[in-house]
Amino acid sequence: MWARAGLIRRGSSNCRRCYSLNIPDYHPKVRAIPFAFSPEAAITHVGPVAAAVTRSYSPSSIREELGCLAASFIAKHLPAMGYKTIQPERTQALYYPSWCIDAEAEAKAWFSPNPDDPPEVVTVHFQHAELPGNGSELARISLRDETITYKNTEPFVPALTNQHGSEILCLPFNISPLELLSRARATSFGVTKVDEDFRFDPRSLNLNLVAAYPILIPVYVLQYAPQGPYSRVTIVVEAHAQPGRYYVHFVNSPDLRKLPAQEYFGEEETDFIAMGLSGSKCRFSPNIISPRSRPSASEDLCAWMSNFVEDRGAPQRLTSKQPIDMDDCRVREWTEEEILPVHEWMQLGRNLMRARGMIKTISTVNVDQIKVFEFPPRMNTDPKKIAAGLQGFFKAEEERLQKLKEARAARTPAWWRQWQDSQKTS
Numbered sequence: 001m002w003a004r005a006g007l008i009r010r011g012s013s014n015c016r017r018c019y020s021l022n023i024p025d026y027h028p029k030v031r032a033i034p035f036a037f038s039p040e041a042a043i044t045h046v047g048p049v050a051a052a053v054t055r056s057y058s059p060s061s062i063r064e065e066l067g068c069l070a071a072s073f074i075a076k077h078l079p080a081m082g083y084k085t086i087q088p089e090r091t092q093a094l095y096y097p098s099w100c101i102d103a104e105a106e107a108k109a110w111f112s113p114n115p116d117d118p119p120e121v122v123t124v125h126f127q128h129a130e131l132p133g134n135g136s137e138l139a140r141i142s143l144r145d146e147t148i149t150y151k152n153t154e155p156f157v158p159a160l161t162n163q164h165g166s167e168i169l170c171l172p173f174n175i176s177p178l179e180l181l182s183r184a185r186a187t188s189f190g191v192t193k194v195d196e197d198f199r200f201d202p203r204s205l206n207l208n209l210v211a212a213y214p215i216l217i218p219v220y221v222l223q224y225a226p227q228g229p230y231s232r233v234t235i236v237v238e239a240h241a242q243p244g245r246y247y248v249h250f251v252n253s254p255d256l257r258k259l260p261a262q263e264y265f266g267e268e269e270t271d272f273i274a275m276g277l278s279g280s281k282c283r284f285s286p287n288i289i290s291p292r293s294r295p296s297a298s299e300d301l302c303a304w305m306s307n308f309v310e311d312r313g314a315p316q317r318l319t320s321k322q323p324i325d326m327d328d329c330r331v332r333e334w335t336e337e338e339i340l341p342v343h344e345w346m347q348l349g350r351n352l353m354r355a356r357g358m359i360k361t362i363s364t365v366n367v368d369q370i371k372v373f374e375f376p377p378r379m380n381t382d383p384k385k386i387a388a389g390l391q392g393f394f395k396a397e398e399e400r401l402q403k404l405k406e407a408r409a410a411r412t413p414a415w416w417r418q419w420q421d422s423q424k425t426s
Contacts (some may be wrong), residue, residue, distance in 0.1 A: 023161055024172040027326035030332045032216040033240045038164035038246050039091050042220040045243035046235050047072035047085030049275060050255060053248055053261040054086070054226040054233050061227045088222040089232075093166040093239075095216040095238055097133030097173045098261075100334055101126050101203045102342045103210040104349055109200040110191075111294050122200065123208075123290040123353060124301070126345055126377040130283040130310070131180075131215065132169045135319030138236065140310045141272050142283040147311035148240055150334045153215055158188065170216070173324045176213050178331075180318065183312060194304040198297060208349075211342050211417050213334035223251075245276040271312070282306070329415040329422075341413050348408040352356065355401040 051069040055062075076086040089323050103126045106117040112279050128146065132139035154160075161168045184202045191199045218239040225232050230255060237246040250262050265273060282302040286295075308314065325331075332338040 003179040009214070015266075020303065021327065023170050025330075026156050026170075026173075026216075027071075027214070028155070028158045028200050029331055029332050030097075030173075030214045030216060031150075032156040032160050033152050033218055033392055034154065034160065034276075035149065035166075035168075035218040035239045036241050037239060037243060039092070039220055040094060041243060042237040042239065042246075043088060043091070043222060044076050044079075044085050044245050045276075046237060049248065050222070050224050050233065050235060051086040051305065053250075053259065054230075056230050057225055057229050057260050058228055065267065067209060086224070089225040089347050090223040091166075092221045093163070093168040094221055095160075095168055095170045095217050096138050096219055097171055097175075097177075098144060098215050098217050099131040099133050099177050100144075100215060101129040101177055101210065101340070102213075102303070102346065103129070104208040104346060105205075105210075106206045106208060107200045108204040109198070111198055111297070113197050119201070120291055120293075122288055122297075124298075125287045125289055125349070127287070127346060128286055129176070129285050131177045132315075132318065133175050133313040135174050136171065137249075138219070139175065139315040139318060140312075141236070141274075143219060143236075143238055144215075144240065144283075145245070146285075149212055149337060150213075150336060152240065153334055154244075156216060168218075173214060173326075175318045176324045178325075178328060179322075180321050181207065189379050194300050196368075198294070198300050209342070210330055210413075211332045211338070211413075212330055213332055213338070215334055226259060230257050231257050233259070235259060238263070243276070243350070245274060246254055246271040248269055248275060251352045260350045270314065272310075283309075290357070294356070327344070327421050330402055330414070341411065345408060345411045345413065348404060348411060352401070352404045352408060355397060355404055359397050359401060 004043045039193050048069065051065070051072040054109045055065045055069070057065075071083045072085040074081055074083040077360065104123065105126070106121055106123050108119055110119050110121040128149075130142060130144050144201045161170060185205050191201050193199050220237040220239055223232055224235070232251040234249045234251055235246055236243060236249065250259065252258070282299075284302055284305045286305070288301065309318075
């Protein structure tokens, strides 16, 4: 639960400087996104929904609740009228640790329900993927959409812990994406099923390159207390741009009754309810670049990864038992100088896969079965010339493939070569 996790400090909602906050000793590679708006703007933005979901419909309070709902709506959409929105019981500005991931991975996979079919080697790209960096409940939701880039960040300095008049609680990094990949290989006991026709073997997972960029994402955590013995409501507001997406979370307790809003949304839908506009499509952004035999494979993999991370037990499973090694050379600062070489290398990989696919297609062509249709028709077409032309094209594609391999090898980042060399000597 949010209250038990300590993400919201006790105290007056009107006093946000009444306690001191310990700042983790962040590594110089860590960058932060500044808060784009004040806590007051966040409270006004979610006000109508907060007033609606905290209504108890009790005869003794229904008039007051309706008045609060109307005032919150007017305060958001007609601010000049001077109405005040519903106020949270507690407010906390928070920096949540997160990882942006660029990676190319390979694994054995099956795109058939038949267990006797041979596996294929699947190559998948993760570009601008979002992975959680702290094992709190926030790990289960996406807090960074696709519109956020390195240009929105700046190096973290202690001065960033006070913005818009609020002291900001900074959470430590205790989830490592690099460790998770190693654990996936080491602890897996067999094939993992993505769906009925898509399986892969985590033990075969191999990373051709991975860059992990640590960043701090700004959020406001607001807790509302309904009138009467009802569940509290926590609203998590993304604060990296103008007020947009936020999440509604009902904090259940055996001593408190459920709100009518919980009954309306249903038991399965009252965990985290996303509201507002967002540019996010998939927080993991997997792109299976080879083979391309199943068009929906990337979307299916994204859905499987989302279900895994959003599970209630995921934060505990993801949390590392050891301190995060930020000195690992695969941990990079989220800057243009670091990102562009990686993206160029990955683009060469996509070109390489397309060239291999072309060569594979050409190699299956039987020259003797080719029929040439010409317009206008010409006489005495020599089949040998057709075969020679195909062979020339095949040779040209092989030469192009070799040049792509050489170019990609030359573009491999020096820090990745360094890490590979360290694995050979360890």
